[in-house]
Amino acid sequence: MTTSLQKTPGGASTGEPLLSVRDLTVAFTRRGEPDSVAVDGVSFDVAPGQIVGLVGESGCGKSVTSMAITRLLPARGVRVTGSAMMDGVDLLTLPEAEMRERRGRDLSMVFQDPLSSLNPVIPVGLQVTEVLTRHRGMKKEAARAEAADLLDRVGIPDPRRRLDSYPHQLSGGMRQRALIAIALACRPRLLIADEPTTALDVTIQAQILELLKDMVRDTGAALVMITHDLGVVAGLCETVNVLYGGRIVERAQRHRLFATPRHPYTNGLLGSIPRLDSPAGEDLVAIPGSVADNLPWASACAFAPRCPRAVGVCRTTTPEAETSGGRLLRCHNPVPATAE
Amino acid sequence: MTTLLQRKRKRVDDLAGGRSLTQEALRRLRRDPVALTGAAIVGLFVLVAVFAPLIAPYEATQSFPQLQQDLRPGSIPGPQEGFLLGSDQLGRDFFSRLVLASQQTLLVGVLATLIGLVVGMVIGTLAGAFGGWVDTLLMRVTDVLLAIPSLLLAISVAALFASPSQTSVIIAVSIVGVPIFARLLRGSMLAQRDSDHVVAATALGVRRPAVVLRHMLPNAIGPVVVQATLTLATSILDAAALSFLGLGDADPGRAEWGLMLAQAQALLEVRPALALYPAAAIIVIALGFTLLGESLREALDPKGSR
Ligand SMILES: Nc1ncnc2c1ncn2[C@@H]1O[C@H](COP(=O)(O)OP(=O)(O)O)[C@@H](O)[C@H]1O
Ligand code: SF4
Ligand SMILES: [Mg+2]
Secondary structure (H helix, E strand, C coil): CCCCCCCCCCCCCCCCCCCEECCCCCEECCCCCCCCEEEEEEEEEEEECCCEEEEEECCHHHHHHHHHHHCCCCCCCCEEEEEEEEEEEHHHCHHHHHHHHCCCCCCEECCCCCCCCCCCCCCCHHHHHHHHHHCCCCCCCHHHHHHHHHHHCCCCHHHHHHHCCHHHHHCCHHHHHHHHHHHHCCCCCCCEECCCCCCCCCCHHHHHHHHHHHHHHCCCCCEEEEEEHHHHCCHHHHHHEEHHHCCEEEEEEEHHHHHCCCCHHHHHCCCCCCCCCCCCCCCCCCCCCHHHCCCCCCCCCHHHHHCCCHHHHHHHCCCCEEEECCEEEEECCCCCCCCC | CCCCHHHHHHHHHHHHCCCCCHHHHHHCCCCCCCHHHHHHHHHHHHHHCCHHHHHHHCHHHHHCHHHHCCCHHHHHHHEEECCCEECCCCCEHHHHHHHEEEEEEEHHHHHHHEEEEEEEEHHHHHHHHCHHHHHHHHHHHHHHHHHCCCCCCHHHHHHCCCCCCCCCHHHHHCCCCCCCCHHHHHHHHHHHHHHHHHHHHHHHCHHHHHHHHHHHHHHCCCHHHHHHHHHHHHHHHHHHHHCCCCCCCCCCCCHCCCHHHHHHHCCCCCCCHHHHHHHHHHHHHHHHHHHHHHHHHHHCCHHHCC
């Protein structure tokens, strides 16, 4: 447990949130086509040092959410509305030059594919020192020493020599370690990790999760953990946001969410957590259908065509998000709260 | 269980420490017979050009009475003692002129390609890095240039100069390469702009110029290097064609394969060698650069690597 940070036992922060996302909506616009809304009024808070999960199937808008907050979406063909407050400023309206100052320094990202996220023609060490000279104004030699230290801290053996290695000479796990080192090199207060273990071997995944947990604890950074896998969230996050079709459908403390999932989609996801002992390649999707079946949120519950608990009203009326007892729920006919 | 070989290989890999993808591509090239053939031709050509004054027994403009006295309509002295390939139509040593001409070809080819490369890269980088109206404007211009057949373009540009010279040939030939390099680089820069590692660098707050020059350009340049090798071949052909058409260097004494070819045209029946050797030289050297360029392309293609 983090001790240096003020937190109530429930995990909810006293005081100001570090990041406060409100009504984030991202629409992709293409001439001659109706806008396609990828993220639809998403709101959530991240307290300093807190680990928050953002969970949902592929295509539900997790990456777009994170790219919108960090302003990495293409400049054209995208409309972003809402706000993302950090340090009293709205990241979404900050001038690009100021955003560039903050990226890597105040907030950082770790991406899914560690090989393609590293520049293939530059030695790993230079990619670490680049951020150190950029944000911490370090001189070349000092930055190199610090880089070796960082690689050492993320568990890369023989870090001095690894500084001169090219990305393709490292294993997948080592690359992701290096990327974590780079992302945390300037001690940002917020780290967004977008499926950081998805591209890795199962055996490596647990190590990387452990490392991420240790690193954010050591540096005091808050972590937004993006994953399609509730199993990843299980040992990590304090609060979990479940995203479906661009909207948050359920949010609760992790142990409550796992003990008593109320949203039928969360319930379905919990039934499909892959286990280490399940045969490789086995299709674990317990929820029938796909996001292609979604109904428009504007006049229904998007999940209705796939929902085992769907009732008539689900196809005619938008379920509104309701909060009670620290849990947010967007459902007309939730799973009964038996054991709560 | 690891075999001895595997362990040994691992050790070798470890010892290699920092070996870039480019170095691996070069390693592959060294085992490719096509690349080796191309490299051998190009290497030999460069050697001959550099040491031409040492190889050629005489000056290009030097004429010899003993050759001239045998010159008459319908007969040009062939190979004989002291003159390896015989005389040209003016009683000069054909071998010396053939060898010395390689210098012109190398100089014009390399300079024209370099100028085209630099200008094309600046345009391609600007267009690819900034997109928007900069991109639209620059690409319209390159489209127009690309729409004109390359030799026609070179001829038109060369004809703009009041008096043809070596400089006008270089400029005319270099302009042919500009839109090719610009388009190519722009395309690979655009692909880089959306690539994961560029997004990742941006997510770390790396400044824009550094993103463009350090993260995009070096990764986008592979196809351009390949193209430069291929453009050397076409530059040499274009320069020779300009000379052949009388748009080349006005200096009548300077040995140049295209011009030699033009002058030998009327003498094909008298001494075909006068046309044959310069023509063969142009073709073989263009072929050498093409072979090298094509195998470079293959070696640098990421799909080709294991
Ligand atoms: N550049 C884009 N243009 C148009 N649609 C996009 C773009 N990027 C993502 N989308 C759409 O937005 C939705 C959410 O995508 P994403 O956030 O990547 O999902 P995930 O939750 O798997 O990370 C998807 O339906 C996807 O097709
Ligand atoms: S609103 Fe209806 S369709 Fe949607 S999740 Fe709840 S029960 Fe299922
Ligand atoms: Mg994603």
